[in-house]
Amino acid sequence: MIHVVALAGGVGGAKLVDGLAQLLPPENLTVIVNTGDDFDHLGLKICPDLDTVCYTLAGLANPASGWGRQEESWNALGVLKALGGPDWFNLGDRDLGLHLERTRRLQAGQPLSQVTADFCRAMGVKHPVLPMSDQPVPTRVFTSQGELAFQEYFVHRQCQPEVNGFRFDNVQAAQPAPGALKALAGADVVVFCPSNPWVSIDPILAVPGMRQAVGERPVVAVSPIIGGQTVKGPAAKMYAELGITPSALAVALHYRSLLAGFVFDNLDESLAGSIEEAGMRTCVTDTLMVVPDDRKRLAGEVIQFCQSLVENTGPDKGK
Numbered sequence: 001m002i003h004v005v006a007l008a009g010g011v012g013g014a015k016l017v018d019g020l021a022q023l024l025p026p027e028n029l030t031v032i033v034n035t036g037d038d039f040d041h042l043g044l045k046i047c048p049d050l051d052t053v054c055y056t057l058a059g060l061a062n063p064a065s066g067w068g069r070q071e072e073s074w075n076a077l078g079v080l081k082a083l084g085g086p087d088w089f090n091l092g093d094r095d096l097g098l099h100l101e102r103t104r105r106l107q108a109g110q111p112l113s114q115v116t117a118d119f120c121r122a123m124g125v126k127h128p129v130l131p132m133s134d135q136p137v138p139t140r141v142f143t144s145q146g147e148l149a150f151q152e153y154f155v156h157r158q159c160q161p162e163v164n165g166f167r168f169d170n171v172q173a174a175q176p177a178p179g180a181l182k183a184l185a186g187a188d189v190v191v192f193c194p195s196n197p198w199v200s201i202d203p204i205l206a207v208p209g210m211r212q213a214v215g216e217r218p219v220v221a222v223s224p225i226i227g228g229q230t231v232k233g234p235a236a237k238m239y240a241e242l243g244i245t246p247s248a249l250a251v252a253l254h255y256r257s258l259l260a261g262f263v264f265d266n267l268d269e270s271l272a273g274s275i276e277e278a279g280m281r282t283c284v285t286d287t288l289m290v291v292p293d294d295r296k297r298l299a300g301e302v303i304q305f306c307q308s309l310v311e312n313t314g315p316d317k318g319k
């Protein structure tokens, strides 16, 4: 059976990761997650994408929002608000418990990868989930309103400011989390989940050594853009503001130098010729994951596509 390393952000990425985890045993799937969205808030270390992936794999995620936990209550946030505290970032009571314990462990000197592995074990997540790095690499967004911290842009200002670039702070001093490069070296294929290319996948690739290790394997990306639009979030808006027409083709070209194959939606079938001209194989299917079964179905198609690429070209020549 094929060995896969999946690169993922939050909500879009977690859905495909969930499907892959239903079909591949833990020794055949490692997930590397963006931590560029991480920030310190109320004295706590918050890792939104990491938590979304772990909650999803643990079956604890809120099915309506895709982020946060199911059966959540909001008492602490209500008190914070009543006292005039900063309530723009939603933190449920159960979620807060995890942030408290993660912050305590990090302050005691445990690396984030270790804390994540411990939490995964406690939550019953069997597949290895790695942060991209143990060192903080906070994404900064250059906007019409100045340079903003990622969550200030994303949540507090609701992606309203026009974007003109990104910076991954401290990235040159960062290293891939322990196990990441080894997992990549042993992978038959790397899958870029349908996550935001600019602020979910690019930060992972920017960690020194990561792009090179990814580039040595065949890579398959799943488009987060369907019919020129995002399912959720600002990816299409970012493309447009950066002067690029948002489309599945734009995503394929974004990753062009790395990709052996590209999975995109039936709605965008007419782009197949242009995407193939960019030098990659294509897989056109229904990429929208609405109900849980969609995740497994799409993951199955992605695995099959990956297998066909690897079989046709050999694991070292799939690109």
Ligand code: GDP
Pocket: 008, 009, 010, 011, 012, 013, 014, 015, 049, 194, 195, 196, 199, 200, 222, 223, 224, 225, 226, 229, 230, 231, 232, 233, 234, 235, 236, 287, 288, 289, 290
């Ligand atoms: P975030 O950090 O929570 O924004 O999560 P991601 O970066 O992982 O995901 C955001 C991207 O996922 C957006 O660009 C969405 O369009 C995409 N997305 C969300 N749900 C789906 C889906 O069901 N199918 C596809 N193809 N893309 C999706």
